[in-house]
Amino acid sequence: MSNIDDLLAIMARLRDPENGCPWDVKQDFESIVPYTIEEAYEVADAVDRKDFPALCDELGDLLLQVVFHARMADEAGHFRFADVVAAICEKLTVRHPHVFGDVQADTAEEVLTNWEAIKRREREADGEVDGSALAGVSRGMPEWQRALKLQKRAAAVGFEWPGVEPVLDKLIEEIGEVRAELENGADKERLTDEIGDVLFVCTNLARHAGVDVSAALRHANAKFERRFRRMEGLAAAEGGLSGRSLAEQEQLWVQAKAEEEGAAASGC
Incomplete structure (x- = not known):
């Protein structure tokens, strides 16, 4: 059975300038980062679906990203994979x-x-x-995640809503401000600011409700995709969705939703 040394050897071979893979040799830290982020999200998706064979596969892909970055760092003389392992072992112990x-x-x-x-x-x-309670919150993470981190840090020193109800009130207030800006013909900068406030409060609401923001959005995306694909299936026999009025498409959406809810209620 293969082990981590085998993976490190494969990565070294792929990065060999003479006999390696042209694509792997061409990569650098910046070009690999998007793949690293993508693989992390694919791990989250497998967990969300409780697909454990897929999770095993996706964790391997994510591990490859760690090995890839470590190999490039080794080549540049920054650090080696063993240093990565030593650093995380020390951090976990401390x-x-x-x-x-x-x-x-x-x-x-x-x-x-x-x-x-x-x-x-x-x-x-x-x-x-930097002595702020917000010191050290990375700017490299997704903004929803950074919002959550900032809120948790502020809450740790007492700057916190006392419960869910005030957060709901604040959300209604912020949505009202977006509506007002739209009615007044606000420019993009103003709308960006106000819609950002809504998203920030939504993140806070999820935190207070004990809901994982990322999981909630993944569920919403998956639900939308399922229902929209069902709409397309229902409309396929009559030429598809394109060209139908919004009212007609809404009827198909309601039908797709009813079918899904009916199947869930019957345990199918």
């Missing part, structure tokens, strides 16, 4: 003192509090002078 030390942490919440405190001390040890 950030879990309740497991590998004598710190007490009996709940997941206490663990997260300790984790953030340790990260803050690490940043200070590295000479970081």
Whole structure:
């Protein structure tokens, strides 16, 4: 059975300037990043579908991305794959003192509090002078994820809605502001600002409701795709969707939705 050394050897061979793969040799950190992000999302999709054979495959693809970046770093003299492994082992040990030390942490919440405190001390040890509760929130993550992180950091120091109801009220307020801007013919910059506020509050609402923002949006996307494809199937016998009025298409949407809900109710 193959092991990590085999994978590292394969990656080295693929990157060989003389006898490797022209595509792999051509890549650099910047060109590989989109694939790394894509593979992470495909892992999330497999988990969401509870497709464990697919998850095994997707985790391999994601591991390849780690090996690819490490190989390029090795070639440039930055670090090696072994350094990546050593760094994460040390980080996990240091950030879990309740497991590998004598710190007490009996709940997941206490663990997260300790984790953030340790990260803050690490940043200070590295000479970081930003003392904000928001320090260290990466700008490289998807914006919905960064919004969630910022909200959690602010909540940790008490800047937090007391429950779901005030967040719902704020969402209604922000939607009203978008409506007002649209009615007043606002420019794109104003609309971008106001719609951004709506999305930020939606993220906060999901957090308060204990809902994973990414999973919620994946479910919504999947539901839309299922129903739209069913609409196309219903319309196929009569020339398809193109050319139909919005009212006619809406009727097909309602039918597709009813079929899906009926199948779910019957356990099909």
